[in-house]
Amino acid sequence: MKVKLENLTKRWGPVYAARDINLDINDGEFVAFLGPSGCGKTTTLLLIAGIYKPTAGRILFDDRVMNQVPPKNRNIGMVFQSYALYPHMTVYENLVFPMKLKRVPPAEMKARAQRVAEMLGISQLLDRRPGQLSGGQQQRVALGRALTKQPDLLLFDEPLSNLDARLRLSMRAEIKRLQMDLGVTAIYVTHDQVEAMTMADRVAVMKDGRLQAYCPPNELYDRPRTLFIAGFVGNPPMNFIEVEIVLRDGVYHAQRAGFDLPLLAERGGQAAGRGPVILGIRPEDVMIAEEGIAGEVYVVEPLGRDDLIDVRLGDVHVHVLADPNRRCKVGDRVHLRFNTQKIQLFDPKTEQSLLWT
Amino acid sequence: MSESASTAQALEVGKARYPEEKASLRSLLSPLLFMAPAIVLVVVFFFIPVVIVLVISLTDMSTATGFNNWKWVQFDNYLRIATHPNTLPVLRNTLMYVALTLALFNVGMALVIALLTTHIPRRSGFLFRALWLLPRLTPSVVYIMMWKYVAADAPYGILNQHLLGPLGIPPTNWLPAQPWIFVILTNGFIGASFGMVIFTSAIESIPRDYMVAALVDGCSLWQRIRYLILPLLRWPLLFVTTYQTLSLLTSFEQILLLTEGQFGTEVWSLWAYQRALSNYWGNFQWGFGAALAAVLVLIGVVMALVYMRYFQFNQLVQEPKIEAL
Ligand SMILES: Nc1ncnc2c1ncn2[C@@H]1O[C@H](COP(=O)(O)OP(=O)(O)O)[C@@H](O)[C@H]1O
Ligand SMILES: [Mg+2]
Numbered sequence: 215m216k217v218k219l220e221n222l223t224k225r226w227g228p229v230y231a232a233r234d235i236n237l238d239i240n241d242g243e244f245v246a247f248l249g250p251s252g253c254g255k256t257t258t259l260l261l262i263a264g265i266y267k268p269t270a271g272r273i274l275f276d277d278r279v280m281n282q283v284p285p286k287n288r289n290i291g292m293v294f295q296s297y298a299l300y301p302h303m304t305v306y307e308n309l310v311f312p313m314k315l316k317r318v319p320p321a322e323m324k325a326r327a328q329r330v331a332e333m334l335g336i337s338q339l340l341d342r343r344p345g346q347l348s349g350g351q352q353q354r355v356a357l358g359r360a361l362t363k364q365p366d367l368l369l370f371d372e373p374l375s376n377l378d379a380r381l382r383l384s385m386r387a388e389i390k391r392l393q394m395d396l397g398v399t400a401i402y403v404t405h406d407q408v409e410a411m412t413m414a415d416r417v418a419v420m421k422d423g424r425l426q427a428y429c430p431p432n433e434l435y436d437r438p439r440t441l442f443i444a445g446f447v448g449n450p451p452m453n454f455i456e457v458e459i460v461l462r463d464g465v466y467h468a469q470r471a472g473f474d475l476p477l478l479a480e481r482g483g484q485a486a487g488r489g490p491v492i493l494g495i496r497p498e499d500v501m502i503a504e505e506g507i508a509g510e511v512y513v514v515e516p517l518g519r520d521d522l523i524d525v526r527l528g529d530v531h532v533h534v535l536a537d538p539n540r541r542c543k544v545g546d547r548v549h550l551r552f553n554t555q556k557i558q559l560f561d562p563k564t565e566q567s568l569l570w571t
Numbered sequence: 572m573s574e575s576a577s578t579a580q581a582l583e584v585g586k587a588r589y590p591e592e593k594a595s596l597r598s599l600l601s602p603l604l605f606m607a608p609a610i611v612l613v614v615v616f617f618f619i620p621v622v623i624v625l626v627i628s629l630t631d632m633s634t635a636t637g638f639n640n641w642k643w644v645q646f647d648n649y650l651r652i653a654t655h656p657n658t659l660p661v662l663r664n665t666l667m668y669v670a671l672t673l674a675l676f677n678v679g680m681a682l683v684i685a686l687l688t689t690h691i692p693r694r695s696g697f698l699f700r701a702l703w704l705l706p707r708l709t710p711s712v713v714y715i716m717m718w719k720y721v722a723a724d725a726p727y728g729i730l731n732q733h734l735l736g737p738l739g740i741p742p743t744n745w746l747p748a749q750p751w752i753f754v755i756l757t758n759g760f761i762g763a764s765f766g767m768v769i770f771t772s773a774i775e776s777i778p779r780d781y782m783v784a785a786l787v788d789g790c791s792l793w794q795r796i797r798y799l800i801l802p803l804l805r806w807p808l809l810f811v812t813t814y815q816t817l818s819l820l821t822s823f824e825q826i827l828l829l830t831e832g833q834f835g836t837e838v839w840s841l842w843a844y845q846r847a848l849s850n851y852w853g854n855f856q857w858g859f860g861a862a863l864a865a866v867l868v869l870i871g872v873v874m875a876l877v878y879m880r881y882f883q884f885n886q887l888v889q890e891p892k893i894e895a896l
Binding site for chain 2: 263
């Protein structure tokens with residue numbers, strides 16, 4: 215089923231929880247809503263589910279306007295961070311509850327519940343109550359409950375946030391796998407950019423109720439359209455340096471005290487002659503080399519596979535991912551080489567990218 | 572499995588720290604110590620009064636005998652109750668009064684108000700509930716006087732003059748004609764607010780995600796009440812039902828003020844009151860009144876046990892989460 219949001223807006227008093235959101239989701243697509251806590255992700259999800267009524271705008275399922283359709287007629291399955299399993303029902307009763315409400319014949323109800331339970335590996339838990347299950351088991355049951363009704367749309371509201379790191383990793387893969395196998399359209403709300411990037415076909419980045427970007431994960435990573443996205447997506451986060459772009463001897467340079475970096479013409483040209491701009495570069499696109507911009511190692515954080523090294527260049531700090539075998543130590547004099555293909559440039563006032571629109 | 576294992580481990584540690592005898596002494600004493608304040612309260616304010624009532628009920632103590640000339644009469648008072656011509660009608664009245672007020676108002680109406688006011692905008696809900704608290708806040712005598720004014724004898728009264736009169740219904744002495752309606756209304760309007768407050772807070776403390784999940788799973792508002800809210804209200808329902816049964820059994824002030832037990836509205840507690848403390852002839856029959864009260868206590872205890880059984884009380888109480896002491 216396709217989903218379309220048109221100028222979707224929800225206001226709580228003076229606060230816009232969602233503002234003028236325009237979004238198209240294709241049939242079978244997996245879309246992540248990504249943004250910091252309080253940016254309006256849950257509100258948008260509950261608008262789609264029909265729990266909240268939009269202040270303005272429209273919600274369409276397959277070209278049908280859904281604004282006035284009650285939640286029970288939207289055929290949606292939803293998974294919550296808190297699991298929200300009904301505590302007075304057994305696992306089996308939880309699984310069949312949506313089907314009971316839809317008056318599915320008992321024989322089919324039972325068959326479907328058993329199929330889903332088997333798929334999720336919870337067959338041995340059917341007689342237990344939610345209170346007797348671990349967090350991971352409860353989340354599987356919650357997923358099962360959303361699936362047994364064979365929904366046209368799956369909604370996830372930070373479903374993995376309460377699980378421990380390892381379980382989160384395996385559930386992530388499993389949810390993605392299930393969604394692909396079933397071919398059901400899914401919207402996945404998360405504040406965890408890794409989850410969004412790894413699972414989604416497209417990511418909708420939200421900030422303060424507004425849609426900041428809506429594009430495939432790699433584009434989000436390689437061509438961030440705003441300063442916010444550049445800083446929010448990617449771990450460790452992008453370095454930002456305030457510079458001025460000047461043309462010298464036919465080459466664009468990003469300059470500031472103790473910092474001079476020649477740029478590629480197609481990138482530098484977009485930002486020249488504007489006064490101060492913000493240059494962004496990811497830690498993995500900066501290398502410690504024999505020559506380049508000179509600096510001093512300020513902090514070393516071993517991350518296992520890499521060392522995250524904070525290098526001081528005059529009065530700015532740049533984070534660099536380096537090979538641990540280099541054995542950088544605090545106080546070492548080093549040189550940095552920047553991968554100029556990966557440099558981002560932003561307008562400090564509008565916070566928009568100067569490279570991508 | 573792992574839980575009991577860790578408990579066993581904890582016990583081992585406990586044993587290691589304290590010598591054997593000392594540990595058992597401690598494990599006996601400390602729970603008692605913790606419960607001591609509650610035990611003292613229960614003994615002083617519940618247990619001792621019940622014993623005194625039971626003792627008095629075995630005597631012929633009255634104003635006539637005074638505190639000096641009374642004598643033991645064994646179960647005479649109880650035999651008198653068993654054979655008294657008023658016993659059956661009063662028992663029937665009591666059952667009717669308790670059952671109807673409880674079902675229609677103290678639980679029924681309370682539940683309806685709680686459900687209604689939690690499904691409308693918060694402010695309106697709050698205002699509506701505040702209105703229902705008014706009868707409870709009004710002094711009983713004033714409150715009943717207002718009702719008497721409503722139901723005054725023909726041709727007076729709000730009912731006769733303003734409500735039913737204009738509809739062409741002939742003026743009536745409403746109180747004598749329909750005493751039970753007024754007994755139940757006056758008590759119910761007060762009683763409903765107790766359950767209302769308890770049910771409302773219970774409904775509002777149901778986690779939001781359950782409520783949202785139920786709607787997304789396909790519930791209508793009514794189905795959500797039926798399948799989610801009511802099952803989760805089992806504990807407050809048991810509490811309100813039990814508590815209100817007991818308090819209705821023993822409450823008589825509205826009836827006393829409204830009818831004084833006339834027109835066939837005498838209930839058990841009112842009977843006990845009139846015998847023990849307000850006898851028309853000036854002879855307060857403490858012994859007989861105490862026996863009547865003792866019977867009421869017995870009925871109350873039996874009812875409470877029945878409710879606990881019916882609501883499966885054992886399933887409602889969880890195992891303690893802490894295994895200390
Ligand atoms: N029921 C509500 N009433 C009033 N304000 C709300 C309500 N729900 C959410 N908000 C506000 O809307 C904003 C977005 O909240 P939410 O959608 O829960 O964010 P997120 O899920 O991204 O953390 C927040 O500022 C929050 O305080
Ligand atoms: Mg949220």
